[in-house]
Amino acid sequence: MDIEQILIDRVKKVVLEQYDADLPTVELQPTRKDFEGDITVVVFPMLKFIKGNPVEIGTTIGEALRAQLDSIDGFNVVKGFLNLVVGDAYYIEFFNSLDTIENYGLQANTSAEAVMVEYSSPNTNKPLHLGHVRNNLLGYSVAELLKASGKKVYKTQIINDRGIHICKSMLAWKKFGGGETPESTGIKGDKLVGNYYVAFDKAFKEEVEKMIDEGMSREEAEKEAPLLKQAQDMLIKWEAGDPEVVALWKQMNSWVYEGFDETYKNLGVDFDRLYYESKTYLLGKDVIEEGLSKGVFFRKPDGSVWIDLTEEGLDQKIVLRSDGTSVYMTQDLGTALQRVKDFPDITGMVYTVGNEQDYHFKVLFLILKKLGYSWAGQLHHLSYGMVDLPSGKMKSREGTVVDADDLLDEMTRTAEQISKELGKLDGYSEEEKQALYRIIGLGALKYYILKVDPKKRILFNPEESVDFQGNTGPFIQYTYARIRSIMRKFEEEGSVEAIAKTQPDMPLHAKEKELIKLIGQFPVTIQQAADNLSPALVANYVYELVKEFNSFYQQLTILGEKDDDKRKFRVKLSKTVAYVLASGMSLLGINMPERM
RNA sequence: GGCCCCGUAGUUCAAUGGAUAGAAUAGAAGUUUCCUAAACUUUAGAUGCAAGUUCGAUUCUUGCCGGGGCUACCA
Numbered sequence: 001m002d003i004e005q006i007l008i009d010r011v012k013k014v015v016l017e018q019y020d021a022d023l024p025t026v027e028l029q030p031t032r033k034d035f036e037g038d039i040t041v042v043v044f045p046m047l048k049f050i051k052g053n054p055v056e057i058g059t060t061i062g063e064a065l066r067a068q069l070d071s072i073d074g075f076n077v078v079k080g081f082l083n084l085v086v087g088d089a090y091y092i093e094f095f096n097s098l099d100t101i102e103n104y105g106l107q108a109n110t111s112a113e114a115v116m117v118e119y120s121s122p123n124t125n126k127p128l129h130l131g132h133v134r135n136n137l138l139g140y141s142v143a144e145l146l147k148a149s150g151k152k153v154y155k156t157q158i159i160n161d162r163g164i165h166i167c168k169s170m171l172a173w174k175k176f177g178g179g180e181t182p183e184s185t186g187i188k189g190d191k192l193v194g195n196y197y198v199a200f201d202k203a204f205k206e207e208v209e210k211m212i213d214e215g216m217s218r219e220e221a222e223k224e225a226p227l228l229k230q231a232q233d234m235l236i237k238w239e240a241g242d243p244e245v246v247a248l249w250k251q252m253n254s255w256v257y258e259g260f261d262e263t264y265k266n267l268g269v270d271f272d273r274l275y276y277e278s279k280t281y282l283l284g285k286d287v288i289e290e291g292l293s294k295g296v297f298f299r300k301p302d303g304s305v306w307i308d309l310t311e312e313g314l315d316q317k318i319v320l321r322s323d324g325t326s327v328y329m330t331q332d333l334g335t336a337l338q339r340v341k342d343f344p345d346i347t348g349m350v351y352t353v354g355n356e357q358d359y360h361f362k363v364l365f366l367i368l369k370k371l372g373y374s375w376a377g378q379l380h381h382l383s384y385g386m387v388d389l390p391s392g393k394m395k396s397r398e399g400t401v402v403d404a405d406d407l408l409d410e411m412t413r414t415a416e417q418i419s420k421e422l423g424k425l426d427g428y429s430e431e432e433k434q435a436l437y438r439i440i441g442l443g444a445l446k447y448y449i450l451k452v453d454p455k456k457r458i459l460f461n462p463e464e465s466v467d468f469q470g471n472t473g474p475f476i477q478y479t480y481a482r483i484r485s486i487m488r489k490f491e492e493e494g495s496v497e498a499i500a501k502t503q504p505d506m507p508l509h510a511k512e513k514e515l516i517k518l519i520g521q522f523p524v525t526i527q528q529a530a531d532n533l534s535p536a537l538v539a540n541y542v543y544e545l546v547k548e549f550n551s552f553y554q555q556l557t558i559l560g561e562k563d564d565d566k567r568k569f570r571v572k573l574s575k576t577v578a579y580v581l582a583s584g585m586s587l588l589g590i591n592m593p594e595r596m
Numbered sequence: 597g598g599c600c601c602c603g604u605a606g607u608u609c610a611a612u613g614g615a616u617a618g619a620a621u622a623g624a625a626g627u628u629u630c631c632u633a634a635a636c637u638u639u640a641g642a643u644g645c646a647a648g649u650u651c652g653a654u655u656c657u658u659g660c661c662g663g664g665g666c667u668a669c670c671a
Contacts, residue, residue, distance in 0.1 A: 032615065042614065044651060054651085080651080081615060123671085163671065277671085304669060313599085321669040328671050358600060359666055385601080386664080422634065452609065456602065457664070464608070468634055470620040471609070478634050486631055528612085540610065540619090547619080554627095554636040596634080 003071060003090060004028055004039070011041060014064040019057075021049040030517070036076055037083030038517065044080040054080035088508040091516045096501050098519070098576060105522040105583055107150030114152040114345040115378075117143040119352035120269070121158045124256045125165040126194035128263050130387050130402040130460060131354070134449050137589060138384055139352035140269040141450055141535040144587045146350075149530035154272045154343055158335065161253050162278040167234040169193050170248050171227065172200035182255050188405070190259025193252050203227055266408050268442070268589050273342070275335065281326065284334025287371070288320050296370045307367055317363050332364050340375060348378025350533065355383040355455065382533050385457035387449075402460070411441030414466040415474070419596070428595075436593055440474050441466075443590045447473030450588050451539040471543050473590055476581060479546045481596045483578040486558055490571050499572045506565060511552040515573055518545050522580050526587070535588055542584040549577050 008026045015023050027045055031037040041061065043054040050057055055077050062075035062082050074085040098104055119139020122128060128136075143153045173180070173196045182189040204227045211221035222228070237245045264270065288305055291297040297305050297319060305320035319329050326334075340346050351361060361381035368376040389402065416437040419425060425433055448465040452458050468474035508516075521541065529537040558574060561567035582592045 027612095027614085029612085029614080034616075040615090044614075047651070079615065160671070165671085281671095302669090315599090315667080318669055323669080325669085327669065331671085354665095355601065356665055362600090383601085388664095418634075424632070424634090448608095456609090459608075461608080464621085467621075472620085472634095474634070475620095478632080482632050482635085489631060536610090543619080550635060551637095553631090557630075559631045595632085 003086065006069070006071075007039065007041070007065070007084070010065060010069060011061060014061050014068075015046065015050065018060055018064070019050045019052075021046075023049060031083050035078060035081075035083050036085065038086040038513075039084045041082040041084065042080065043077075043082055047080075058082035088506070088513065089504040091508060091513055092502050092504050092506060094520060095516050095573070095576070099501075103583075105526055105580065106148045107526075109147070109150055109152055111150045111152070112345070113347045114154065114343065115146050115348045115350060116154045116156055116339055116343065116346050117146065117350045117352070118156050118158065119143075119382075120264075120271075121160065121353070122260065123160045123163075123165055124193070124253050125169045125197045127188070127190040127259060128404040130404065130407060133267065133404050133407065133445070134384060134387050134458065135352055135354070136264070136267055136269045137446055137449050138382060138454055138535065139350075141538075141588050142350060142352070142382060142530075142533050144589065145526065145530040145533075145535065145538070148526050148587055151530075152345065154346070155270065156273045156275060156339070157271050158275040158277060158280070160277045162238070162276075162281060164231055164235055165197070166249065166252070167231045167238065168200040168204075169197040170245075170252055171231050171234055172196035172203065173252065174248070176203075182258070188259045188262065189255030189257070190263070191405075193256050193259075200227065200231070263404050263408075266405070268591075275339075277331070280335045280338060281331050282334075283338055284326055284330040284332075285320070285324075287333045287337060288330065291319070291367075291371055294371065296367070307363075307370075309363065309366060312366060314359075314363060314366070319367070328360070329364060329367070332360075333367065336364075336368060337373075340373075347375050348380070349375070350380045350382050352382040352384070355385055357381070358383055380533060382454065384454040387458045387460050390459065390461055402462075407445065408442065410462070411445045411466060412437050413441070415441035415444065415468075418466075418468055424596070436596060439591045439593050440468075440477060440596060443473035443477050443585075444468065445473075446588055446590050447476070447539060450535045451543075453536050454534060473585075474596075476542055476546050476585060477590075477593055478596055479549060480578055480581050480585075480592045481594065482553070483549075483574045483581075484594050486571065486574055487578070489559055499568050499575075500565075502569045502572070503565065506569065509556060511548070511555060512570070512573060514548050515545075515552055515577060518548055519576055519580055522584070525584075529587075538584050538587055542581060545577060545580060545584075549574070 011026045012023050015021050023046060027042040029040050031040045043058045058077035062077060065072050066075055071087055071090040072084050073087040076083050117139055120132060120136050122132060143155050147153045176199055182192050204225055207225045207227055208221045212218055234245055238249060297307050299305050302322040304318055304322040306316050306318050308316050318327055321327060365379045444466055525537060525541040529535060558570045561570060585592055
């Protein structure tokens with residue numbers, strides 16, 4: 001709603017005329033509910049430029065605004081807060097104007113900026129777990145938010161398909177597998193491979209214990225265990241391109257990918273481009289040369305290459321080993337460059353990675369900046385906190401990991417259970433019901449995770465996450481379903497086209513006005529969420545709108561309203577709320593049910 | 597040790613430096629001849645501690661106390 005800009009300009013003008021002071025900014029905020037008014041001008045910051053009593057200044061400005069602007073009906077001043085009352089006509093006009101805005105709140109992709117968003121990035125030796133779920137939901141949602149703010153977005157993941165971890169699974173499969181496949185066992189591919197990773201770990205531990213019993217120190221035993229040696233040997237063979245090892249590697253990874261694809265599909269996330277570590281792990285060495293020649297890096301006598309970041313308050317960091325092989329940083333540098341090569345329109349990147357890698361990304365971004373790449377200023381680490389369980393940390397070794405597939409099933413089952421207790425779905429086929437349970441169960445999970453500020457740790461309480469009351473996904477979905485129900489009744493009457501423009505002189509009920517105000521904040525919220533890479537802002541906005549609607553719904557009749565204009569207005573208002581709810585939730589990757 | 601993140605009602609989460617710190621849950625009390633009660637209304641309850649910056653601090657600065665993370669020529 002552009003009234004804010006008008007107010008800012010006008011306040012500046014008034015202050016210039018009355019006090020001969022040039023204000024750099026004017027601070028506006030929505031008026032708190034306990035005070036009369038709609039928009040508040042904060043007078044305090046002006047005291048630096050104007051000498052005087054804040055109440056008097058506020059009154060002077062208020063009087064001028066009321067006299068000069070039709071949309072301002074009145075004002076009051078409390079301490080240094082000038083509360084302006086905006087007339088109903090303004091809100092009605094704004095509401096009517098929404099008809100002509102297509103995809104209200106969502107910017108069309110007009111910007112030349114393209115952002116690559118990386119998320120998920122799993123290892124190929126075990127199935128996805130709750131931590132990946134948070135990562136995926138965050139990454140996907142941020143990608144959608146960036147799109148909604150008008151940017152072009154490429155979604156990507158880098159698949160860590162190479163290294164000692166997958167060799168461990170491969171070795172265990174060869175030793176103990178007896179030729180098992182997903183087909184022969186009916187086990188999902190990623191689970192099967194994960195089982196062998198666990199089997200390796202178990203056998204390895206037994207070996208180590210045995211060696212300790214035979215008199216070796218733990219440290220030494222863990223280094224010298226034959227199984228580990230064999231796995232390392234396998235990695236060397238893989239790097240040398242040994243046909244047998246490579247064939248097995250391809251085979252097992254393909255099982256894992258089938259499993260991942262299923263999980264991603266269930267989760268509702270997707271990618272525009274995949275990168276594989278097996279193809280990128282050798283990248284980056286030419287960047288090292290470039291950095292050396294530019295003087296960004298330096299070489300130590302042993303041949304290893306470093307960057308000195310002590311001036312930035314960080315340490316020295318290695319970027320190439322003395323034997324000339326890559327470290328993690330080398331790869332990431334190379335991969336970043338490769339991406340820009342593949343997608344020349346990229347102006348920024350977002351990496352969705354856990355906060356234990358904060359330091360790594362700080363260094364990575366700093367190096368790219370020092371190397372002078374134009375896009376290096378727009379790199380963001382979407383850093384998120386761990387997901388804890390009430391029992392403590394998730395530890396794969398202790399079997400306290402929450403598997404992603406199991407979790408999704410569990411949520412769906414709980415939704416089913418609760419829905420059945422309420423028994424509102426008569427007339428639905430079993431298939432339709434199952435689809436609905438999924439929408440609700442997933443909605444509960446996604447909302448539960450996304451409503452929390454990304455950088456905070458989440459305490460994932462399985463029982464609470466399936467709660468459908470309060471600030472939860474299903475609560476929002478339920479409100480949407482109720483509005484759809486109103487719409488259906490209205491359409492049954494054949495009144496669909498009858499919704500006309502609302503007359504500007506119609507008086508608004510306070511609840512109606514609140515709803516319109518909130519609807520007006522939708523685009524701003526999306527922009528803020530995109531700028532801060534925080535889906536939580538959208539989640540909390542949507543929830544606020546739902547609460548406001550519920551209160552409106554409870555206190556005012558809609559279809560039963562006697563005044564026909566008012567009735568149509570309320571139906572239309574409800575419909576607009578439904579639109580905003582569905583748009584907002586879709587940015588979180590959450591679907592809305594027509595009924596529930 | 598050094599560096600980074602987090603400490604808000606019993607619990608889970610909010611609050612661009614702004615007014616009397618909001619919700620939700622759990623607790624107490626109410627509201628269904630009516631469009632979906634998975635709802636609504638009322639009630640009680642919190643900024644870890646101590647200084648500083650200022651008209652004003654949950655927010656910024658410093659110190660302390662708690663929780664977590666990083667601190668590999670691993671990825």
